[in-house]
Amino acid sequence: ALDFLQKPFEIDELLVVVDRALEHQRLRTQHTYLISERDEEFNHYGIVGRSRRMQEVIRTAEVVAKSKSTVLITGETGTGKEMVARAIHYHSPQREMPLIKVNCAAIPETLLESELFGHVRGAFTGAANNKKGKFALADGGTIFLDEIGTMMPLLQTKLLRVLQEREFEPLGSERSQKVDVRVIAATNRDLRQMVTDGRFQEDLYYRLNVIPIHIPPLRERREDIPVLVEHFVKKHAQRAGKRIDGLEPRVLEALQSAEWPGNVRELENTVERAVVLSPTPIVGPDVVRLLGVSAAPAPGLPSLNLRQNLDWAERETVRRALDNSGGIKKDAAEAMGISQRALSYYLAKHRIE
Template sequence: MDPVRSVKIKGNTVPMKRRILVVEDEEKLRRVLELQLASAGFEVEKARTAEEALKVADRADLVLTDLRLPQMDGLELLAAIRRQNSQTPVIVMTAFGTIETAVAAMKTGATDFLLKPFSLDHLMTVVGKALEMRALRDENLQLREELGRRYAFDNIVGRSAPMQEVFATIMRVAPTRATVLLAGESGVGKDLIARAIHFHSPRRERPLVKINCTAIPENLMESELFGYEKGAFTGAMNSKPGKFEQADTGTVFLDEIGDVPASIQVKLLRVLQEREFERLGSNVTRHIDVRVVAATNQDLRAALEQGTFREDLYYRLNVVPMNIPPLRERKEDIPFLAQHFVTKLGPDTGNRVRDVTDAGIVKLMSYHWPGNVRELENVIERSLVMCSGERLDAADIKLEMAPRSRAQADQADRFLPDGLTLDQYEQDLIREALRRADGNKSQAARLLGLTRNALRYRLTQMGLES
């Protein structure tokens, strides 16, 4: 447990030492405890009696008290503290042979106890654990409080710092015509953000045209994007405007921009620079007024280095870069997203679920979310169908297909799952290992019985590492 925590004072985050109140009548022990805690980085306050302690207990982050004290004893002190403030962790110290008093103390609301004599090492473990629990409870409290405040922008949910930054950037750039480049893994919300930019712009009444650059085969791409004239190619019976023309005075959303073939990259560059193009089979230059938002789930800089993406186009696109971190890097958004999806999807599944239990949230927060918010949405939807109560609990939440136990897997089962190739199966196993290792590659490699280099090689092949 970090002895220093951050507190907000008038909007500024200030580091502050955690304060521990030591209540011990025996001079020598008091001194030892003080030295130990102070050298661990805590601020220590001392009291010789319970009466003295009560006067300052409310400003302590943790109270460490002896049970046998001169007048009012430790148990009474504990009870008094619980009446004052139920949250402060209180650890009681008691001598061997008086375990009953320790039990009584736990019943009165002690957080933990230490049996004398105890090692300083054990003391630190118990103190750390108590503070950790306290911090968790504070966090939950804060989360609940914030739920009542602003945690979303339109339908985009996010309380984390990077998401707050995303909201601010949307507000800042929406009124302009500046080109925006959204970068982030699949499922982080790029589509949602592109829409928000359009609908907060002066173009909101005009068309928003999405072009998925992966979905269109290369030979059809030019005509899709820029249109064609009658007779431009066999089968072109009529002329047809392309997506850019359809989006005139509106916004074009170029999704998966990293997949645009080189031949089209040149033409995009011209649209971005000059706002002009020609239809296929025509020599009439057309001028348009479009705002471009592009998105990519690849690292475009790597593509630049490999020469598969034009540098000039990259700089034209990257006027306002927005990076949306994967969900596992902003886990504090998970409780809000989960609540959002329960509220949004609940009515459709026709059940009575209103929210998620603390245990449910903990389960959701400890998962790696390779598919990001999209995967979270799917998991919640699936769980809602299974849930019969009013609150989604850990047991209702199925994160993935439960792995079959080794004993159950008979010879017939020991082959590839239906419809998977060996490569896909291997990739699944690698993803699962990464998830279990919480993204730690050395640990994932160990789980798979691979060297770190062998794993890296496979990740590169999967496009997960450059």
């Protein structure tokens, strides 16, 4: 009840009240509309990002979710590989079926085989019972093979067989089992280089790399930082039960110019700590300095080295111009005030696709 009507009321009084209520409703609708529009714009599937390259990642994830194709997600640690894998599974028709994660690097080599394919009783010393492997557990759903680049050659061969024939044998068993799983693999290594070096099986690489998704490091898409920060502030303020309205502009600038070798994971940790430690609703520079971030050089510059900075400025300008033009080179060159030929030179120089 917005307004309380006195019993003997005039008709125009009623009209005013109704009017006010309608206006209130209109503003509310508009407000939620604005909020959802922002979420829509920069938060798809819980994947936050406004850069052209993240929008591409999201679009590919969206399309591939509908298929059962094998996906290979590459990117540095903390870029969001697992998050994208989950998004794909939970938007696939198999979302009600299991998503099973195996971290190939965390499991000792000798155990990984039985972990993946299971074993029968007596298959090796200590195998007291039959054990189902992750592939069998993921049947009908998705198996997420994280850190696939650490997998040993013998297992690579076995995995290749599952991908080719959709069947495998548990350790110590003669009988093959059929499986129907989608495989999503992830790695922070350069698998192609590993193939060249003879450390990763070429056939397996091609079987995995059906739909490649590369997530660029955060320092190559700094325009995502403000939306990510906003997202994490909201998330962690809510979790901490604290009221945090945002960050002082110079704090945001410091975050935006930091290097983030740990990518989004590192940024999230930093924001979480800032939210928890901040004594004020607006996070000030003291808290972030406490976290060792604003040790970053002058805001907006990556270092104090002139050559490095000029190089960075070139690369950033090209990237932003491309982002702005939606990848259309002619428009990007025009915005930059250079010829298309010159743009091609900078693209090659900085290895931008």
